[in-house]
Amino acid sequence: MKQLISAALCAGLFATQPGIIYAAEDDPIITATPVPEHSAYYSQAADTDSIKGWPTGPSIEGQSAVLMDAVTDTVLYSKNADEKLYPASITKIMTALLACENLDMNDTITMSQEAAYGIESGSSSIYAETGEVFTVEQALMALMLESANEMALALAEKVSGSVKKFVELMNQRAEQLGCHNTHFNNPNGLHDEKHYTTANDMMKIAKAAWYNPLYRKFVTTQVYEVPPTNMQPETRYFLNHHKMMAGQSYAYDGVLGGKTGYTTNAGNTLVTYAKRGNMVLVAVVLNSTNGAFPDTASLLDYGFDNFEKVDMNVDLNPVPARYLPSEKYLLKSTDDICPFYYIRHVYVTVPTGTDVSTLEKKQKVLPNSVGPKRIKSKYYLDGHMVGYGMQYEKEILSDLLSGISF
Incomplete structure (x- = not known):
């Protein structure tokens, strides 16, 4: 049996419940205190600042970002939105969308050897074993809450029969959504030179996913429990690592959920859904620092404070x-x-x-x-x-x- 790692940060949530709580290895890197130096992109003005009568956008650490109203498709903020960058684990939004579009949530997935052991050591995982059986819903919860890379491979195999065919489907779906500067090379976002996207393209994917009711369940859930399986005698507890959700360290009023990502090459990436009043905003940040949570808070403040949706x-x-x-x-x-x-x-x-x-x-x-x-x-x-x-x-x-x- 693989080593099972408990997340000390969240252990207090389940102090009275035996089970396994996981720490996602690709969680955003967050410093204990604010970093005094800004990134090279902090002083760069937003492209939307050039619109006459448009409020000046906030300064953010991220290299690229987009803020959009999910109902009207109005881009409220845009910076380097068509620059090709690495997405890291926000790739899993596309993987989850395709699974929601093609699979029955009550169907089962049996982990293949290739899926269970096909990821690099130290990356995000729930340590699923070869032959272990999960429902599709459990696999998707592991994918989106714990960013489990082996579950991305398992879901890909379930949808398309092989990871290679699933990646082809990812690129076909991206093209259908109008993503002209995106190329996926795996279903989990682990670093690959040929695996890239843009903030604009990622926004199109994130919006399309949000309009799938099944998908919304997997990005808005805070905690999910998986009973013992045929290979694991203990209960698993999955925790949403988006720290702007209620009760978490960067909690933001109105945040519904989203997906985090981090690799050394990609930096911090983040997709966030938030609602206040009659406005539903989606924020995408690429190659940022400190989890991209402060950047996203600045963007959401800017959107909710300076704009209104009018009939x-x-x-x-x-x-x-x-x-x-x-x-x-x-x-x-x-x-x-x-x-x-x-x-x-x-x-x-x-x-x-x-x-x-x-x-x-x-x-x-x-x-x-x-x-x-x-x-x-x-x-x-x-x-x-x-x-x-x-x-x-x-x-x-x-x-x-x-x-x-x-």
Whole structure:
């Protein structure tokens, strides 16, 4: 049996409960006292500072960062957002998303020799043994709470049959999400020169994952208990290592969860989800220090203190669009004009006090060779997109309303 390591920091939480508590080896490095010297990136201004009427962003230690409203897709803060950097364990957000999209949470995973012993010594692990059986849910909790690298390999094998095929799936999914500067080479984020992403791309992945209800369970859980398995007689306790969650050392009001990461080459990486009022913000920080928690707190303060989400009170009357003769044939329609309808409120996220009537609106019919079309309306402040709305053809309106809750 492999060595089982207890986390002394968290032992007090379970002083009265026998079991095993793990310390994630790739936990962010956090100093006991503030570091007096700033990183080389601290004084670098945010790219969003150039937007007219935009609040000046905070100084952060991280090399790259993005803060976005998850509902309106408004980027509130951006610095070096397209610079290719190493993600470390926030890679596991993509791994978890694919597992949630492809697996039954009640199904079981039996650890292969390659998964159990396929990671480098000293990296994050729950010390699962060859032949040990877990449910998919337990494996995902180990992945996201304890950053268990062997579980990333096990989940990859379960989804795709092999780690190599799963990595191909990761890159396909990234491309689908519009990630143009990302290449994954493993499912756990252990260092590889060919394994990289950007803050912008990671934001797209983090947002897509957040909109998967199954995924949200694995990043918002604080503590999870795994009963004895066929190979381990003791109960395992998994602890969420995102230290901005309630009750932890960097607790921040409104933080829902997220994923930490650290390697020597990547530095501290962090993805964080937070909600206050009607705003849900997502923060991504790459190559930072002190766990990236102070950086993330500064970004969230900036977002919640300087911006507001505003209902555009859109006109609910349909917007007409004219069909081409060929389109009428394909759509089996006899009408020349097709009405498009909004199916929900349209919001923008703007600096507090902004007169939204001055925003520029651009509309575009989204291409679709066969089938219903959509109109996308985007709103801009000084050329910066601050929100959007979608209008749908009447024929698919009832299907959308019956299949989606808002």
